[in-house]
Amino acid sequence: MTDQATNKKQRTIAWVILAAVAVLVIWLSLPYGMRHHAMAGDNFDRHHGADGMGHDLHNMPGLQGRDATDEESAELAVMFRNFNKITRSVTNLPNGITTVTHSEDSDVMDVLVSHVSGMINRVEEGRDPQINIQSRTLDILFERRDRIETDIDVTDDGIVVTQTSDDAEVVAALQKHAGEVSAMADRGMQAVHQMMMQGH
Numbered sequence: 001m002t003d004q005a006t007n008k009k010q011r012t013i014a015w016v017i018l019a020a021v022a023v024l025v026i027w028l029s030l031p032y033g034m035r036h037h038a039m040a041g042d043n044f045d046r047h048h049g050a051d052g053m054g055h056d057l058h059n060m061p062g063l064q065g066r067d068a069t070d071e072e073s074a075e076l077a078v079m080f081r082n083f084n085k086i087t088r089s090v091t092n093l094p095n096g097i098t099t100v101t102h103s104e105d106s107d108v109m110d111v112l113v114s115h116v117s118g119m120i121n122r123v124e125e126g127r128d129p130q131i132n133i134q135s136r137t138l139d140i141l142f143e144r145r146d147r148i149e150t151d152i153d154v155t156d157d158g159i160v161v162t163q164t165s166d167d168a169e170v171v172a173a174l175q176k177h178a179g180e181v182s183a184m185a186d187r188g189m190q191a192v193h194q195m196m197m198q199g200h
Contacts, residue, residue, distance in 0.1 A: 072115070072118065072129060075114055075118075078107075079111060079112065080184070082103070082108045083184065084188075085103050085104065085105045085108050086101065086112070088100065088101045088102070088181070088182050088185040093162075095164045095171055096162065096163045096164035097161075099178055100157055100158045101158050101185070102158025102159070103158075113154055116161060117159075120150055120152060123145050123150075124150070126145055128142045135177065135195060137176050138177060140173045144169075144170050147167040148163055148165050148170060149164045149165065150162070150163045151163075
């Protein structure tokens with residue numbers, strides 16, 4: 001083989017390696033949930049619906065997680081199927097948030113109380129469920145859980161949660177996540193799709 005042919009072969013190998021590295025970097029930059037769908041061979045239209053609202057509303061595979069129980073995934077499914085029965089308000093505080101979440105449907109309200117209290121317990125214990133569609137905003141809340149003070153109460157207005165912190169980054173994450181949850185209560189899976197496409 002001539003020197004020219006050898007050099008050409010080496011350049012080709014180098015380009016292949018560079019392309020593989022670029023693909024790996026792009027892959028690792030994707031949110032966990034999007035990587036999960038790709039690894040599972042999922043088809044976006046099959047699970048999400050061509051109108052951006054579907055997300056396989058019967059089985060909802062996106063609501064499963066590495067450390068989520070079947071009951072927790074089922075609760076999420078109830079909330080997404082009934083998002084139009086849920087009302088929610090958020091008050092941003094200088095050091096955190098107060099949220100009030102309510103449903104006139106008693107079954108949905110029971111699920112809301114169970115889910116909210118269960119997730120707060122998970123954060124306090126550092127047990128990240130890693131739900132497939134989970135926002136990356138939750139990462140810092142699990143990592144710095146010892147910097148969060150939480151008060152939870154169930155009233156006639158709904159389940160009231162106040163969370164505060166002396167860590168400015170945690171406060172920002174609390175407020176951002178509260179907004180994300182409100183978007184899901186307003187628009188269901190459509191809000192999830194928008195967040196995933198924006199790189200959450």
